[in-house]
Amino acid sequence: MNESGKRHTGGCLCGAVRYEAEGEPDLCGHCYCADCRKASGSGFIPFMGFSSRAVRFTGRTQQFRSTSWRGTEAVRNSCPVCGGLVFGGEVGKDDSHTIYAGSLDDPSAFRPTVAIFTRGRPDWATIPPGLAVFETLPE
Structure with missing residues (x-):
């Protein structure tokens, strides 16, 4: 187990x-980027970023690949059975993974601190008070 003893499942x-x-x-x-809005069908995707060393996945996924804002490949993983969007990144290749918070078993574990890619955010997609706001990614 890790130092904090925290374990997130979903x-x-x-x-x-x-x-x-x-x-x-x-x-x-x-994340309020256009890709996340379209992938989620909502105004944003709630996410949690982890080092690839901290996450284990089971089950086969269907991947969708697109070009990220940096020009690199972005990979989104969905379930081929139910279509649920679960995580970002390529297992065995990427150094980190994005867990989509809507897939958490315990949604109370999600405690957002930032709003990213707000530069193209539609007015109706409100940013909760107290979040640090970034037009792209924090530096």
Whole structure:
């Protein structure tokens, strides 16, 4: 177990894709980028970022690849059975993974601190008070 003893578990709607993340997330917040809005069908995606060393995944995923704002490849993983969006990043390749907070077993574990990619945010997608706001990513 990690130093903090925290363990976050979750998965897709049907349970075919599961994860376990240990420790505190490196970054936790809302992403308002156009890709996240379209992927979620909402105004933002609530996310938790973890080192790849801290996360274990089970189950087969369907991947969608697109170009990130940096020009690199972004990978989103969904369940091929129920279609639930679960996490970002390529297992075995990326140094970190983004867990989509809506997939948490215990939603109270999500404590956002930042709002990222707010530069193109629609007016109706409000930013909760108290979050640090960044037009792109924090430096």
